[in-house]
Amino acid sequence: MSDTVDSVIVAIDGPSGTGKSSTSKAVAAKLGLSYLDTGAQYRAITWWMITNGIDVDDAAAVADASGKPVIVSGTDPSHPTITVDGVDASGPIRTQEVTSKVSAVSAVPEVRTRITGLQRSIAAAAPHGIVVEGRDIGTTVLPDADLKIFLTASPEARAARRAGELKGADVSATREALVRRDAADSTRKTSPLAKADDAVEVDTTELTLQQVVECVVTLVEERRAAAQ
Numbered sequence: 102m103s104d105t106v107d108s109v110i111v112a113i114d115g116p117s118g119t120g121k122s123s124t125s126k127a128v129a130a131k132l133g134l135s136y137l138d139t140g141a142q143y144r145a146i147t148w149w150m151i152t153n154g155i156d157v158d159d160a161a162a163v164a165d166a167s168g169k170p171v172i173v174s175g176t177d178p179s180h181p182t183i184t185v186d187g188v189d190a191s192g193p194i195r196t197q198e199v200t201s202k203v204s205a206v207s208a209v210p211e212v213r214t215r216i217t218g219l220q221r222s223i224a225a226a227a228p229h230g231i232v233v234e235g236r237d238i239g240t241t242v243l244p245d246a247d248l249k250i251f252l253t254a255s256p257e258a259r260a261a262r263r264a265g266e267l268k269g270a271d272v273s274a275t276r277e278a279l280v281r282r283d284a285a286d287s288t289r290k291t292s293p294l295a296k297a298d299d300a301v302e303v304d305t306t307e308l309t310l311q312q313v314v315e316c317v318v319t320l321v322e323e324r325r326a327a328a329q
């Protein structure tokens with residue numbers, strides 16, 4: 102376990118729409134831990150590239166600019182925040198344009214090096230431990246995490262969940278878009294979306310959010326008990 106007695110580092114990875122954010126926030130709130138949405142950080146740097154006129158398909162230009170934006174993540178699970186150069190980016194990072202461009206930006210090695218460093222320093226500073234969610238947390242960012250979870254769900258379930266959020270969205274178009282994004286994230290060379298060998302896989306297709314949260318909380322408590 103991490104240095105402080107009750108401190109715990111939990112890594113939650115998985116494809117898009119499997120419930121990482123909802124689960125991670127609820128688990129962190131229940132256990133008094135900090136929470137970090139790493140996807141929001143990749144979205145934030147993508148938004149900065151777009152608003153500063155950088156062609157996101159030009160990997161060299163993205164790499165050159167990758168050190169410029171100042172990205173700050175607030176880690177309270179009941180009120181997570183993200184700013185870029187001091188500006189609240191929580192709304193703009195959720196647009197369709199950012200969603201369609203984020204995989205190109207997050208595939209650039211210089212971007213990953215920058216954001217991974219940020220993630221590690223946030224995790225190290227969390228006073229009681231942290232739940233960090235993303236695509237490569239268990240494999241690359243925090244390979245020594247106390248507990249690693251890999252969430253999955255069928256593409257149909259994930260598309261139905263997302264389409265439910267985006268009122269009136271077409272489920273099959275939503276399914277195609279998320280499958281395409283997963284494929285890009287899983288096949289990039291640097292730190293692709295992958296399950297760590299020692300991660301616990303939880304298929305959420307038939308589970309309610311509450312059941313998934315209870316499952317993860319139980320796993321954390323088991324790890325804590327085993328470490329006593």
Ligand SMILES: Nc1ncnc2c1ncn2[C@@H]1O[C@H](COP(=O)(O)OP(=O)(O)OP(=O)(O)O)[C@@H](O)[C@H]1O
Binds near residue numbers: 116119309
């Ligand atoms: N087990 C579940 N059953 C039903 N709906 C769920 C479940 N888990 C999450 N959801 C809903 O599915 C949607 C997507 O969840 P969430 O944003 O947590 O996924 P995610 O894995 O973080 O997605 P992304 O990687 O795209 O950010 C949300 O509307 C959430 O309320």
Ligand SMILES: Nc1ccn([C@@H]2O[C@H](COP(=O)(O)O)[C@@H](O)[C@H]2O)c(=O)n1
Binds near residue numbers: 141203208235236
């Ligand atoms: N650890 C991570 C987290 C995210 N990404 C990239 O960001 C995109 C957006 O993530 P969401 O969770 O907000 O959907 C995702 O599609 C990845 O391209 C990443 O590379 N590594």
